[in-house]
Amino acid sequence: MIEQLLYAIEVSLNGLMTGILYSLVALGFVLIFKASGVFNYAQGIMVLFAALTLVGLQSGQVPFAHLINAIFGTHIYNFGWNLPAVAAIALSAVVMVVLAMAVEKFILKFLINQEPVILFMATIGLAYFLEGFGELMWGGEIKAIDLPLPVGISDTVERVTYDHFGYGFFIDRLDVAAACVAAVLVLSLVLFFQYSKIGRALRAVADDHQAALSVGISLRYIWVVIWSIAGIVGLAAGIMWGAKSGVQFSLSLIALKALPVLMLGGFTSIPGAILGGIIIGVGEKLFDFFMNPVIGGATENWFAYVLALVFLVFRPQGLFGEKIIERV
Amino acid sequence: MKLKATAAALICALAAPVAHADLVIPWLGYRTGPFSPGGIPTGDGFHDYMTLLNERDGGIGGVRVQVIDCETAYNTQKGVECYESTKGQGSLVYQPLSTGITYQLIPKGTAEGIPILSSGYGRTAAANGRYFPWVFNFPAHYWDGASIAIKHILDLNGGDIAGKKVTLVHLNAAYGREPIPTLEELAKIHGFEVDFVPIDFASSQEQKSQWLDIRRKKPDYILMWGWGIMNAVAVQEAANIRFPLENFIGIWWSGSENDVLPAGERAHGYKALALHRPGTDAPIFDDLQKHVFDKGLASGTGEHSGTVLYNRGAYGAMLTAEAIKTAQEIHGVADITPAMMRDGLENLVITEEKMAANGFPNFGPPFAVSCENHGGDGKAWIQQWDAHAKEWKLVSDLIQSDKELINRLVLEDAEKYAAENNIEPREC
Numbered sequence: 001m002i003e004q005l006l007y008a009i010e011v012s013l014n015g016l017m018t019g020i021l022y023s024l025v026a027l028g029f030v031l032i033f034k035a036s037g038v039f040n041y042a043q044g045i046m047v048l049f050a051a052l053t054l055v056g057l058q059s060g061q062v063p064f065a066h067l068i069n070a071i072f073g074t075h076i077y078n079f080g081w082n083l084p085a086v087a088a089i090a091l092s093a094v095v096m097v098v099l100a101m102a103v104e105k106f107i108l109k110f111l112i113n114q115e116p117v118i119l120f121m122a123t124i125g126l127a128y129f130l131e132g133f134g135e136l137m138w139g140g141e142i143k144a145i146d147l148p149l150p151v152g153i154s155d156t157v158e159r160v161t162y163d164h165f166g167y168g169f170f171i172d173r174l175d176v177a178a179a180c181v182a183a184v185l186v187l188s189l190v191l192f193f194q195y196s197k198i199g200r201a202l203r204a205v206a207d208d209h210q211a212a213l214s215v216g217i218s219l220r221y222i223w224v225v226i227w228s229i230a231g232i233v234g235l236a237a238g239i240m241w242g243a244k245s246g247v248q249f250s251l252s253l254i255a256l257k258a259l260p261v262l263m264l265g266g267f268t269s270i271p272g273a274i275l276g277g278i279i280i281g282v283g284e285k286l287f288d289f290f291m292n293p294v295i296g297g298a299t300e301n302w303f304a305y306v307l308a309l310v311f312l313v314f315r316p317q318g319l320f321g322e323k324i325i326e327r328v
Numbered sequence: 329m330k331l332k333a334t335a336a337a338l339i340c341a342l343a344a345p346v347a348h349a350d351l352v353i354p355w356l357g358y359r360t361g362p363f364s365p366g367g368i369p370t371g372d373g374f375h376d377y378m379t380l381l382n383e384r385d386g387g388i389g390g391v392r393v394q395v396i397d398c399e400t401a402y403n404t405q406k407g408v409e410c411y412e413s414t415k416g417q418g419s420l421v422y423q424p425l426s427t428g429i430t431y432q433l434i435p436k437g438t439a440e441g442i443p444i445l446s447s448g449y450g451r452t453a454a455a456n457g458r459y460f461p462w463v464f465n466f467p468a469h470y471w472d473g474a475s476i477a478i479k480h481i482l483d484l485n486g487g488d489i490a491g492k493k494v495t496l497v498h499l500n501a502a503y504g505r506e507p508i509p510t511l512e513e514l515a516k517i518h519g520f521e522v523d524f525v526p527i528d529f530a531s532s533q534e535q536k537s538q539w540l541d542i543r544r545k546k547p548d549y550i551l552m553w554g555w556g557i558m559n560a561v562a563v564q565e566a567a568n569i570r571f572p573l574e575n576f577i578g579i580w581w582s583g584s585e586n587d588v589l590p591a592g593e594r595a596h597g598y599k600a601l602a603l604h605r606p607g608t609d610a611p612i613f614d615d616l617q618k619h620v621f622d623k624g625l626a627s628g629t630g631e632h633s634g635t636v637l638y639n640r641g642a643y644g645a646m647l648t649a650e651a652i653k654t655a656q657e658i659h660g661v662a663d664i665t666p667a668m669m670r671d672g673l674e675n676l677v678i679t680e681e682k683m684a685a686n687g688f689p690n691f692g693p694p695f696a697v698s699c700e701n702h703g704g705d706g707k708a709w710i711q712q713w714d715a716h717a718k719e720w721k722l723v724s725d726l727i728q729s730d731k732e733l734i735n736r737l738v739l740e741d742a743e744k745y746a747a748e749n750n751i752e753p754r755e756c
Contacts, residue, residue: 007544014536021534066629073624077631132360140364142560142586152568152594170543172536172568244564245533246590250362250557254533288537298500300537301528 003167010169011289012282017175019261019281020182024237026258026265026273027185028230033267034193034206035226036108038119042127044255046096046231049130051238051247052138053095055145058088063137085147089235096231097224104224112219113209131252142248149243150177178240182274185236189229189270198225206268260308266321275319280304350394351387351652351664352418353378356410357425361401362529363556365586366637368628370425371397373641375627376620377612381649383619388652389662402556404428411436420669421445421648427503430463435749438462443670445651447644448473448580448603452506453741455703457674458753460742464673466647466704467695468729470553471737473579473601474507475729476708477551478514480577480599483724490519495547497538497554497562500526504553507579510737511551517733523547532558539565552578559587567594573713574599580708583720584636588713596715599723601708604643604692606720608634612642612687636711636720639691646686651676674699693726699756703738706731 025047032040040046056063060079069075083091107122150173158168193199204212205222213219238247241254257280265276284300284307291299311318355374358367378393387393396417398410407429411422421443424430430450437444444463446454452471454463468476481489496511498504508524515522523545525538532554539562542550550571554562559582566576574597578587583600613633621630632638655664655672664672676697683691693707706729711720746753 007540011537011540014540018534018536069629077629135360135364140359140368142365142590144590144592151564153570170540170569241533245557245561246586248362248365248557248560248586249360250533253362253530256530257534285537285540289541292537292541296524296526297538297541298526298528298531300531300534301500 006165006167006169008286008289010167011285013169013171014175015282015285016278017172017179017281018285019278020179020274021175021237021240021277022254022257022261022281023274023277024178024182024185024233024240025254026261026277027182027189027270028233028237029255029258029262030265030267030270030273031189031226031230031233033262034270035202035222036119036209037116037206038123039116039267040230041120041123042130043230043234043258044252045127045130045134046099046234047238047241047254048247048249048252049099049134050092050096050231050235051145051242051251052134052143054088054092054235054239055143055242055247056138057091057095058083058085058146059143061138066139067136089147089239092235093232096235097228100224100227100231103227104220108223108227109220131249135249140249142246144246145239145242147239147243149174149239151243174240174243181236181240185233186270186274189233193270198222202226257304260304262318263308264311264318266318269318269320272318272320280307283307350392350418352394352396352420353648354396354398354410354414354417354419354422355425356398356400356407356422356429358400358402360399361403363402366556366581366584367402367425369584369632369635369637370641370644372626372628372630372632373638373643374423374645375641376616376625376630376633377642377645377649379620379625379627380612380616383623383625384615388649389656391662393649393652400424400426400429402426404432408432408436415440415442420652420664420666421673423447423644423648424450427451427506428501431502434460434463441670442666443673445648445673447647448640449503451745452703453738453745455701455738456742457698457700457702458742458756459746459751460702461754462670464697464702466676466697466702467678467693468603468706468708469703470503470506470579471510471734472703472706472729473708474510474551475514475706475734476601476710476727477577477579478511478518478520479727479730480710480724481549482518483727489548492520492549493523493545493547494520494549494551495523495525495542495545497525497527497542497550497552499532499554499558500528503555503581507551507553509741510734513733513737514730527554527558527562529556529558532556533561535561535565539569542571543569548575550576552576552582554578554582554587559584560590563588563595563598564591566598567591573597577601577710580640583711585718585720586637588715589718593715595713598713599710600713600720602636602711602720602722603708604639605690605709605722606634606636606639606711610688610691612646612691615687616642643688643692646683646688647676647678650678650682650686673697674702699754706734 028043060081065077154171154173157171162168201217261276265272284303287303288299357371400407423445427449430446446465452469454460511522578600580601580603588595651672655668659668695704707726709722710724712723
């Protein structure tokens with residue numbers, strides 16, 4: 001019995017860490033939804049694109065090498081450099097800012113004051129474009145992330161818990177690092193939104209596009225800022241998830257896990273994304289732990305959605321989402 | 329007027345029956361989607377070998393090979409669409425590169441007289457040619473794989489694994505569930521405990537629950553039937569829980585560079601079954617360099633050459649070409665039909681001499697196909713990842729599966745399939 005309790009605590013702790021990793025992906029969605037009321041379908045692909053860019057820049061890969069070689073008959077693949085991690089991350093962040101500017105210039109500026117569903121459809125198109133563009137730019141092969149991230153079981157946690165409980169808990173050091181990154185990101189974002197001038201402008205745009213425009217807030221500038229931040233958050237998520245599995249196309253599918261997190265936490269709340277992620281993470285792990293012997297495992301695929309649906313019944317706006325009442 | 333004439337010419341060209349001047353081989357591959365890291369090198373290997381035959385030998389028996397690419401993205405529905413859209417182009421044999429697509433194409437190919445070749449994947453019971461005359465899965469299938477993995481474990485334990493715990497980590501799909509009946513049967517015979525851990529594809533990036541469960545249960549050995557990102561994450565998680573990776577053995581679809589490189593040094597020692605040799609030591613790679621890569625005709629960039637999945641594609645192309653040659657010899661014509669191709673596949677004999685003559689000496693197991701046996705001889709190596717050298721190394725001789733047991737299980741499953749589908753077995 002005690003053993004089962006210890007196992008359940010271990011599972012919960014791991015669920016907590018995993019949930020924070022889910023939140024990292026969900027944060028990108030929340031940021032863009034907050035500022036423009038758009039559910040950004042391309043956020044998962046942005047995570048992949050950011051990670052591909054990081055690995056490509058760091059390892060000196062020539063972008064569009066296959067295309068260049070095919071057209072000009074050359075054989076160039078690599079610049080021959082290996083950038084330090086910090087420089088590679090900074091350059092990748094710059095690329096994400098450029099991407100945000102391109103998205104605003106070529107897509108969003110034509111859709112000001114359009115229905116949210118139009119903007120949503122545009123992000124679907126963007127997702128497909130980025131998917132192909134990313135592969136064309138950096139290739140479709142699996143790439144390993146070469147950053148000095150801690151990985152593997154934490155010996156300290158294992159030893160301490162073994163000394164106290166007679167059972168050593170498993171905690172992945174990468175998950176702990178991801179939790180720290182998420183904490184720093186969330187804190188920075190909350191401070192930015194609450195106390196900076198741009199942050200206040202962002203909130204104004206989120207409330208009403210036209211009203212914000214009427215008081216002189218540049219909607220286009222705000223959109224570039226928010227898409228840039230979402231891209232940089234995507235980069236953080238891409239690094240953490242990419243460190244687990246290598247950078248490959250499947251990385252974008254992690255967005256599927258962000259959906260129930262958003263439904264739970266609310267589409268407009270940064271703390272909601274974190275709490276939603278934690279509830280989903282802990283919930284799915286505990287459910288699998290208790291139900292695995294009964295129904296045979298592989299429950300995580302659907303459990304998060306069932307939990308989110310149950311929440312929707314009782315609280316459609318999510319835990320921290322804004323209750324929207326519209327007159328008709 | 330000019331426009332009308334052009335339109336009429338275009339309509340005539342589209343409506344005219346395709347002249348089968350080439351040996352048409354559809355390639356139902358995937359260069360996009362979540363499984364593209366596996367599909368790209370496999371497709372490159374297959375295409376490059378066929379290009380080599382065209383460039384060096386002028387095709388097979390004097391007829392050029394035309395590989396028709398159709399992108400499935402590893403999606404069963406798209407795979408079926410590919411079959412439907414290419415079957416009228418004189419397609420000789422379908423290689424679906426997916427167990428799910430194979431399952432769908434088995435009844436179609438059988439009804440329409442086009443052979444299906446699913447080397448090392450697909451429906452295991454198709455190894456019985458009496459019930460599946462149009463389907464082939466040589467040189468070995470999943471149940472051979474399960475038996476070979478257990479035989480390797482037996483070898484490591486002096487032939488006694490009674491009381492040992494073996495866990496199968498598998499993709500929760502038709503492919504991943506394939507070895508379960510064989511492992512249950514082998515567990516009864518050898519007295520080991522077997523446990524199954526399914527992982528849904530959508531959750532394969534986050535496998536913490538499964539690996540915490542494995543850590544608590546402390547199995548002696550872990551087998552893996554995974555594909556795509558699931559493999560890389562599983563190897564990483566096994567290293568995370570400090571499971572001895574030399575006791576972690578994947579099927580041949582869980583044993584490529586893609587599966588171990590993301591874990592870096594920590595993947596050292598991981599094992600997998602091997603249907604063929606990895607690396608570029610075979611003379612065929614010199615020919616590929618000279619006739620394909622140097623001429624700029626490579627399907628990709630040639631950079632995958634020598635990787636496990638590239639070699640799988642090239643080896644599969646060699647087997648296909650040998651089956652075409654066999655068909656041409658049997659029927660005395662160079663421009664063969666799908667029915668003749670089926671005969672070629674059914675009478676295929678791969679000897680060491682043939683492999684050496686093709687530039688693949690000792691590259692795969694010698695085997696023979698027959699009317700009753702469409703699954704080959706069921707042999708494979710064990711390969712182990714050397715993370716320092718970043719290469720796979722064969723660490724065993726060819727291991728023969730427990731054919732007596734496997735053939736019995738295959739027959740039982742084939743009979744069940746025949747009963748469900750009202751199929752009369754043919755005489756062999």
